[in-house]
Amino acid sequence: MAKGSFAFPVAAARAQALGEVHARPYALVATPRVIFQLAFLTEGQAALDHEILSDLSRARGVAPPMPEANHHAVSFGPGTLRWERHTEFSTYFWDAPAPERFGGEVPLHPFGDGFRPPGPLISGIRLEVRKDTEETRAALAHFDRASLCHSEIKNGQAAILTDFRQDGNGLTTILVIDRGMTEAGTGAVVQRLLDIETYRTLAMTGLPLAQTLWPDIRRIEDGLTAVTQQMTKTVRETADGMLTEITRLAAELEAGAAQSLYRFGASRAYYGIVQERLRTLGEVPVAGYETIATFLERRLAPAMRTCQSVEERQANLSRKLSRATSLIRSWVDVELARQNADLLMSMDRRANLQLRLQQTVEGLSVAAISYYVVGLIGYLAKALESAGLPLKSGVLTGIAVPFVLLAIWLVVRAIRRRHKDDAPH
Structure with a gap:
């Protein structure tokens, strides 16, 4: 097959989609081992979280992660610090060789006095992986029998003990007894147990x-x-x-x-x-x-x-x-x-009253205008009579009255009809 025959343009999200599958592999955990994981609420504090992680990385000669990174690993001393950002919290995972006895002090870990928490602590876990020995089985005495959980997994290849109570450091203690698991298998079991404790705490919030x-x-x-x-x-x-x-x-x-x-x-x-x-x-x-x-x-x-x-x-x-x-x-x-x-009925009554009033005013206006017009005709008739024309001013004025009234009434009606036709329907 020719080289580059599949070098097609790729979708923008392809690299991220492919890389996400391998972004959070299980840690390879040897036996015996002690693991600490702290989960802090960091929603809205991504800058502070990144600053603290960058300081830890630089102090150990490792390049800090990019601001948009969601996971990072720093190896130093006998252990490895693994950081991961989630939606509303971040986890700090650190593993190291287990102390001689179960629950013993760890001489070196990054969560000492100099560590600045990026937010409120929501979950803290101390998990130890140890071989199946008489001393390990005696660790039952370290747990509260009233809430002790003890089970086997992987067809008897491992046993788990925890009482979900916090030790003097405020950490939930979990013991995994290894009876022949591989490092990858142990890492998968460890991650599941850490997830169970972290997410059950978050669920209860x-x-x-x-x-x-x-x-x-x-x-x-x-x-x-x-x-x-x-x-x-x-x-x-x-x-x-x-x-x-x-x-x-x-x-x-x-x-x-x-x-x-x-x-x-x-x-x-x-x-x-x-x-x-x-x-x-x-x-x-x-x-x-x-x-x-x-x-x-x-x-x-x-x-x-x-x-x-x-x-x-x-x-x-x-x-x-x-x-x-x-x-x-x-x-x-x-x-x-x-x-x-009620308001419409009141308005209708007022409209009827207004109509009647308008009709009354129109009638009065016809009479008033006719009176003035007849008066003008009377003045004209007197003037004509004084000029020597053979007519009587009083007779002419009286004859003009009905014609003036009719003419004025017709004009007023025509004006009213014109206004009615122009009104909006």
Whole structure:
């Protein structure tokens, strides 16, 4: 095949789409190993996050990432720092050789006194991978038996222990007992466990908001009930006041819904990721202990149902407020229609009165104009009589009266018809 025979113009997004598949490979994790991962809320603080990571990179002789980068790795000492940016948080992952004993102090890690957090800490994890030895199995004593989760994965190639409680440093401790996994397989298990702990914490952030909104929704429901009961008694007299109250309740509800829209949607997405990671983990329970999936489902599911219930109550209450508003507006529209009808009837009566008055004025104007015209004819007749013409001025004036009246009436009628024809229809 000739070289370059497929060198066609490529789509702008092709490189990013192809590179995304390989952008976040699982770390190769040897045994024994200790891993720390911190997740910080960094939404709106991308510049500070990048600045801190750049300082860490330069301090270890590594070029800092580009501002638009979403992942970066820095190797130094016995370990590697891996950074990854997500929608509303960033994770700092660091692995190093495990201490001699489970839970022992690590002599060197990048999250010491000199580390500046890029935002509030949302999740902190200490995960150790150790061989299956008597000393490792004795690590059961380090966990709280009341909430200890102990299961096997990968057809018995590994066991997992955690109690989801925080140690003295505020980190959730997880122990993976390696019974023959490859480094790639260990890396995949480690990443799934880190994701489960991080995303289950993020999913639970919707619960405090739901608990805060619950009393407000109840108060709005009570307000709507009061208004609808009032509607059955004195709607016409108090429609404006009820419409104002309904509008106020709807505004409060929409403010709460807008506040919770993103948080509840994110909690659902994070909960879905946790469930997917748990399914992929494929745990088999150890006799006498719960699996991580069972433990988290009993605690996460009610919290997610609470968030879902608040969302559904908001949606149902919004529909009820909309129906109540429409009903009150119908009463207001009916009242306005009645008032408009009364106003039109009043205007019609005034128009009839105005027409009668106009007709009366027209009749008077015909008489007044005729009087002046007849007077002019009388003056003319007297002048002609004084000039010696054989006529009587009084007789001529009297004869002219009916003709003048008819002429003036015809002229006024013609003018009125012309104005009627020119009027808009």
